[in-house]
Amino acid sequence: MKKINVYRGLPKEVYIISIARFINSLGNFVFPFITFFLSDKLNMNEDKVGYFVMMSMVSYVPGSIIGGRLGDFFGRKITYVICQMLAGLCVFICGFLNYSHILPWLLILSGVFNGAARxxxxxxxxxxxxYKERKRAFSxxxxxxxxxxxxxxxVAGLLYKNYTRLIFFGDGITTFLASTLIFVFIKETKPNKEDIHKINDILEKNEKEEKGLLITVLLKRPFLLIFSVIIAFxxxxxxQHSFTLNLQMQEIFGVEGxxxxxxxxxxxxxxxxxLTIIITNLTLNLPPLLSVSLCGIFFALGFGMLAYIKLFYLFIISTVIWTIGEIFSATNVDSYISKHTPINFRSRFNAIIPIISGTGYALGPYISGICLKNGSTINQIWILTFYISLISSILLYIQHKFEK
Known part of the structure; x- marks a missing residue:
């Protein structure tokens, strides 16, 4: 109970946003199985699957840029609700299309709208x-x-084989419900000019209002840019958990994959x-950079071991290890970004920084698909992830020392 108290005292809107995220994630049926769907139901080869998975990720980029700009100028709430509704509609329509090759393109369009909302x-x-409370809120x-x-x-895994359409319908409906919750219970949060004037003096140094173009303001924050590039790796x-791991499961376990x-x-x-509550409690006073550095260690161990295992229980252990790394990253990255973001650029920074850091996530499946097509093995991909993770951890630790 004492550990759960870490979330007490936050604004009620944070709890509403968290409930909306729960509903959205509860119905996140489609994307985790997109690799299976494209290869199994649409009979695409590995490099084409990698291409469409990459495109579904890259589709977030234009949407995010547009959504960030609209959020800073017209408001976060209305932009979010409209974009999420349209994303849900695209996925819902897919449920009527059977195994049409139009379907991947609709999923890419859905990615554009999801990118705008993100x-x-x-x-x-x-x-x-x-700032001091944001780690708790983001956690x-x-x-x-x-x-x-x-x-x-x-649920999606149980539906996938015989009731594939329901995956698309369920994803769309839960997206509509989550959007409605935000629309009904959240007031617009974007501060107006008067609000900014009142609180500007008490904001963290890098959160104060800035004048100028986005690129100019961004270049004034070199540590944030360096951080974004390291996170991209x-x-x-x-x-690879959504692509290479998928393929490995099919290769080893066949139809049960x-x-x-x-x-x-x-x-x-x-x-x-x-573990999120426990890790949040343990790291409340740990600088975000050190927490994200620890992510690299757990990624190296969790993904690296996949090069050497074939028994399913070892896949479970691997998943536990790299998930701990995910927690260290997910509960600290946004906190670090927020501290370096001007109040009047929040939506745009929250769009552009994840685009930079998300480049690695978007290109990962495509690069891996090309490597596999040209003779690399799945095990070699996992060995590569080990070294990338270890190097990223070291670089973040060095950055922390420089920033101190």
Whole structure:
């Protein structure tokens, strides 16, 4: 009970946002199985699957840029609700298309709208919570999302083989519900000029209002840019759980691969639910850079061991290890970014920084697909992730020393 108290005293809007994230994640049926769907149902080869998975990730980029700009000028709430509704509609329509090759393109369009919505929830939390409390707020939001994710993939895995359409319908409907919750219970959080004038003096140094173009303001924060590039390499590693791990499960376990992969993703969600509160408590006073540095260590161990295992229980252990790394990253990255973001650029920074850091996640499946097509093995991909993770950890520790 004492550990759960870490989330007490936050603004009520943070709890609403967290519930909305739970509902959205509960219905996140489609994306975890997109690799299976494209290769199994649409009979695509590995490099084409990698291309469409990459495109579904890259589609977030234009949407995020547009959503960030709209959020800073017109408001976070209305932009979020409209974009999420449109994303849900695209996925819902896919349920009527059987196995049409139009379907992947609709999923990519859905990614554009999801990309537009993504920076806005983060901006809402940053608007609502002062810096010292943000780690708790971001941790709660992340925990709620993963609580839903612990259930969603299991349901999707059971539906996948015989009731594939329901995966698309369920994903769309839960997106509509989450958007409605934000629309009804959250007031606009974007501060107006008068609000900014009142609180500007008490903001952290790098959060104060800035004048000028986005690129100019961003270049004034070299540490934030360096951080984003390092996180891009960590995200390259993390992306392999949705692509290379998928392929490895199919290669080793055959037709049972989809179901067992669903169990691994459920394990991921359960570990997040069980350990996020504990890790948040233990790291409340640990600088974000050190916490994200620890992420690299756990990624190196968790993903690196996949090069040497074939028994399913060892895949469970691997998932537990790299999920701990995920928790260290997810509960600290946004906190670090928020401290370096001007109040009047929040949505745009929350759009552009994840684009930079998300490059690794977007390119990961495509690069791995090309490597596999040209003779590399799955085991070699995992060895590469080990070295990338270890180097990223060292670089973040060095950056922390410089910033001190």
């Amino acid at each position: 920076p806005l929830l983060t901006s809402m939390i940053t608007d609502l919570v002062v 709660l939001s992340y925990l709620a999302g993963n609580l839903g994710f612990a259930i969603g993939p299991v 960590q995200n390259f590693v993390y992306s 989809a179901k067992l992969y669903g169990i691994l993703m459920a394990t991921n969600g359960i570990v997040v639910v069980v």
